[in-house]
Amino acid sequence: MNGASLPTSARLGIVLFCGACAAFAGMWLTGLHETALVAPAVVGWAAALAASRPLVPEQRRQALHFSFVLAAFFIFFLHETYEYQGSVRAFPLMVGWIGIVLTGIEILALTKTRAGRILAAIFGVQPAEIAAGERPVRREVACIAAIAAAGPLVWLFGFLGAAPVFVFLWMWLWGGKPVRFALYSGVAVVVFIWLLFEFALSYELYRGLVAEWVIELMDE
Amino acid sequence: MLDAIGGMAGALGTASLHLLDLNSLFYIFLGTCIGLLFGAIPGLGGTTALALMIPLTFGMEEADAILMMGGSMAAATTGGSTSAILLNTPGTAPNAATTFDGFPLAVRGRAGEAIGAAATSSALGGLIGIFTLILVIPIVKEIVLLFSPPEFFLLAIFGLCAIAVAAGGRLLQGLIGAAIGFACAFVGFDPVSGVVRYTYGVDALWDGIKLVPALIGMFAIAQMIDLGVKGGSIAEDVTRVKIQRISDGIRATFRNFGTVVTGSAIGTFVGAIPGVGGTVAAFLSYTTQVQRDPNPDIPYGQGNIRGVIAPEAANNATDGGALVPTLAFGIPGSAETAVFLGAMVLHGLEPGPRLLFDHEDVVFTLILSLTTACVMATVIVLLLAKPMTYLTLVDAPILVPTVLIISLVGAYVINGEIVDVIVALAFGVLGYLMIRFNYPRMTFTIALVLGEITERSFFQAMGISDGDWTIFFTRTVALILVVMCILTLLVPSIRAVMERRTAVKSGAHPGGTT
Numbered sequence: 254m255n256g257a258s259l260p261t262s263a264r265l266g267i268v269l270f271c272g273a274c275a276a277f278a279g280m281w282l283t284g285l286h287e288t289a290l291v292a293p294a295v296v297g298w299a300a301a302l303a304a305s306r307p308l309v310p311e312q313r314r315q316a317l318h319f320s321f322v323l324a325a326f327f328i329f330f331l332h333e334t335y336e337y338q339g340s341v342r343a344f345p346l347m348v349g350w351i352g353i354v355l356t357g358i359e360i361l362a363l364t365k366t367r368a369g370r371i372l373a374a375i376f377g378v379q380p381a382e383i384a385a386g387e388r389p390v391r392r393e394v395a396c397i398a399a400i401a402a403a404g405p406l407v408w409l410f411g412f413l414g415a416a417p418v419f420v421f422l423w424m425w426l427w428g429g430k431p432v433r434f435a436l437y438s439g440v441a442v443v444v445f446i447w448l449l450f451e452f453a454l455s456y457e458l459y460r461g462l463v464a465e466w467v468i469e470l471m472d473e
Numbered sequence: 474m475l476d477a478i479g480g481m482a483g484a485l486g487t488a489s490l491h492l493l494d495l496n497s498l499f500y501i502f503l504g505t506c507i508g509l510l511f512g513a514i515p516g517l518g519g520t521t522a523l524a525l526m527i528p529l530t531f532g533m534e535e536a537d538a539i540l541m542m543g544g545s546m547a548a549a550t551t552g553g554s555t556s557a558i559l560l561n562t563p564g565t566a567p568n569a570a571t572t573f574d575g576f577p578l579a580v581r582g583r584a585g586e587a588i589g590a591a592a593t594s595s596a597l598g599g600l601i602g603i604f605t606l607i608l609v610i611p612i613v614k615e616i617v618l619l620f621s622p623p624e625f626f627l628l629a630i631f632g633l634c635a636i637a638v639a640a641g642g643r644l645l646q647g648l649i650g651a652a653i654g655f656a657c658a659f660v661g662f663d664p665v666s667g668v669v670r671y672t673y674g675v676d677a678l679w680d681g682i683k684l685v686p687a688l689i690g691m692f693a694i695a696q697m698i699d700l701g702v703k704g705g706s707i708a709e710d711v712t713r714v715k716i717q718r719i720s721d722g723i724r725a726t727f728r729n730f731g732t733v734v735t736g737s738a739i740g741t742f743v744g745a746i747p748g749v750g751g752t753v754a755a756f757l758s759y760t761t762q763v764q765r766d767p768n769p770d771i772p773y774g775q776g777n778i779r780g781v782i783a784p785e786a787a788n789n790a791t792d793g794g795a796l797v798p799t800l801a802f803g804i805p806g807s808a809e810t811a812v813f814l815g816a817m818v819l820h821g822l823e824p825g826p827r828l829l830f831d832h833e834d835v836v837f838t839l840i841l842s843l844t845t846a847c848v849m850a851t852v853i854v855l856l857l858a859k860p861m862t863y864l865t866l867v868d869a870p871i872l873v874p875t876v877l878i879i880s881l882v883g884a885y886v887i888n889g890e891i892v893d894v895i896v897a898l899a900f901g902v903l904g905y906l907m908i909r910f911n912y913p914r915m916t917f918t919i920a921l922v923l924g925e926i927t928e929r930s931f932f933q934a935m936g937i938s939d940g941d942w943t944i945f946f947t948r949t950v951a952l953i954l955v956v957m958c959i960l961t962l963l964v965p966s967i968r969a970v971m972e973r974r975t976a977v978k979s980g981a982h983p984g985g986t987t
Contacts, residue, residue: 319910323649330656333671341668344928345659352652359645376645381911396701397902403877404898408891412882420874428870442875446882456886
């Protein structure tokens with residue numbers, strides 16, 4: 254495929270993306286960035302995502318989506334950075350703009366166009382190519398959610414309360430281990446944590462909000 | 474000069490006699506065991522071990538206290554390498570670079586070899602660092618005084634240039650990872666103006682994102698998410714796990730003695746610069762090794778044993794290097810030596826030039842305790858390597874929740890702040906996404922480590938020179954660093970061009986026999 258045979262949607266995507274970048278640069282140069290950055294950035298971001306999807310092979314779509322998430326992160330980072338003045342924002346601004354440009358190049362490099370191939374060769378892009386069903390997204394989201402659940406669990410019940418519950422539920426529900434094995438493992442982990450951190454090393458582990466409420470109620 | 478050497482020999486003799494005492498050996502052994510344990514548990518590390526040891530040493534004689542703390546200091550990073558290799562979880566921050574090749578080796582069933590190499594290179598690196606300390610004590614002042622903010626800035630830039638090499642063919646993704654790392658490094662107090670940035674009302678973020686919880690998330694939790702999604706065990710093919718290959722690792726270390734020496738030299742040098750520390754040294758050593766070895770038999774990042782040897786030699790050599798400014802000027806070279814300095818003051822020893830004259834025996838007691846602990850820690854790790862390697866065979870449903878909970882406790886106990894648990898989890902998710910979408914986590918980590926130093930030293934240099942940029946080119950050491958940066962960036966391209974030319978030449982004159 255060469256540049257002349259690019260489909261219309263491809264040209265549109267590249268034009269929109271370049272337009273969004275030009276809008277950023279224009280706002281930056283004219284000093285309109287502080288309040289005017291968000292709306293056109295969001296519109297440009299969504300339009301570029303929609304337009305570039307057809308250009309990217311199926312197995313690279315997830316990588317494309319992640320690149321757009323990173324672009325959104327850098328847009329947000331830049332927006333926040335413009336809240337500061339002088340030397341406080343000098344380095345972050347540089348990093349934010351470099352980040353935007355790099356993700357822009359990466360998005361273009363992911364496309365199956367001539368420009369994409371050239372950019373991928375120059376900048377050494379090795380995108381994750383994930384075939385449909387190779388890594389079920391639902392399982393990944395469930396795993397991340399289950400692990401992230403440890404945060405609120407610890408926050409509410411403290412380490413000594415959350416550890417056996419988390420270990421038991423994970424082994425039983427996610428790992429399919431027998432209930433008794435999961436139960437014993439949960440108890441073993443909490444005993445190990447208590448022995449090592451509280452008993453041997455004299456750390457006071459976080460007790461959790463629930464314990465704090467209970468202690469407050471008892472004091473009253 | 475002869476008097477000085479005679480004095481040093483006398484002090485060395487006194488310290489050696491003290492070391493022969495069974496009590497002294499017991500204190501070193503105790504310190505070594507504590508250091509190994511704290512090093513191996515993610516989040517604790519050598520600094521915590523020393524801080525907790527201070528009250529234990531109150532009633533001891535100063536020499537015994539120094540023996541115990543020296544033992545712990547020398548052993549912590551050796552302990553940290555085992556969890557870095559087996560669980561992709563750096564026990565201490567300086568072990569982060571060890572995960573890049575150590576963990577892939579464990580995945581291939583060669584954990585024993587990796588542990589053997591890490592332990593041996595740790596001992597050799599530590600010993601080289603200590604002997605360098607002995608050699609440079611007389612000339613140390615001149616060396617340390619050569620470094621000021623412009624040199625610190627350029628040293629950080631040199632580390633960043635190494636990103637280009639370290640990305641291993643994924644330059645763009647590596648640079649994006651570095652940009653994210655920098656963005657995270659800007660959280661908290663601006664080092665120049667003191668303005669608080671990107672904290673969103675969370676007071677605990679005023680001091681920035683803490684390195685250890687971030688590393689625990691990026692490596693341990695990310696790996697556990699990956700393992701949770703994939704299932705199975707760390708070693709992908711259980712039948713290929715070789716528990717018997719520890720001696721291969723030891724042999725590999727001696728076969729790659731040049732890597733050990735280079736890593737140790739980098740570690741000692743970087744360790745002697747106050748505030749830079751073992752993490753930077755290990756990364757610099759790793760990236761230097763990647764550059765020195767353009768055509769590796771196994772690509773770096775996929776289980777090359779030299780990728781374990783280089784950072785482990787460097788991070789252990791920093792102990793000797795970091796003691797140079799600590800003992801000579803009372804300026805701690807690292808967080809660990811800062812705590813150690815406090816402990817010395819508690820025992821009535823005032824670090825600084827007078828210490829070298831008035832308490833030379835104490836200095837040599839410390840040096841000997843570090844030397845003994847280096848060897849002792851290695852022997853203990855090698856003895857325990859076999860049972861530890863079985864960790865790679867443990868089923869994911871058992872390993873994931875156990876490591877996750879212990880990692881979260883490790884993230885919490887350093888500062889006692891629950892926000893560090895959230896930070897570790899958030900970086901865990903980010904780390905998993907980076908694994909998933911093929912972004913090198915190494916460049917992210919380098920930028921996170923160097924971000925603050927880069928920004929601070931740049932503005933300090935600008936302040937010193939009244940905004941004159943030439944300060945980076947008119948000082949000898951700065952100029953050397955500039956040249957090193959340029960070479961770092963150019964060497965891969967020059968090498969590629971030369972290889973292409975060689976290929977063209979060999980194509981033009983194909984051997985002559987055909």
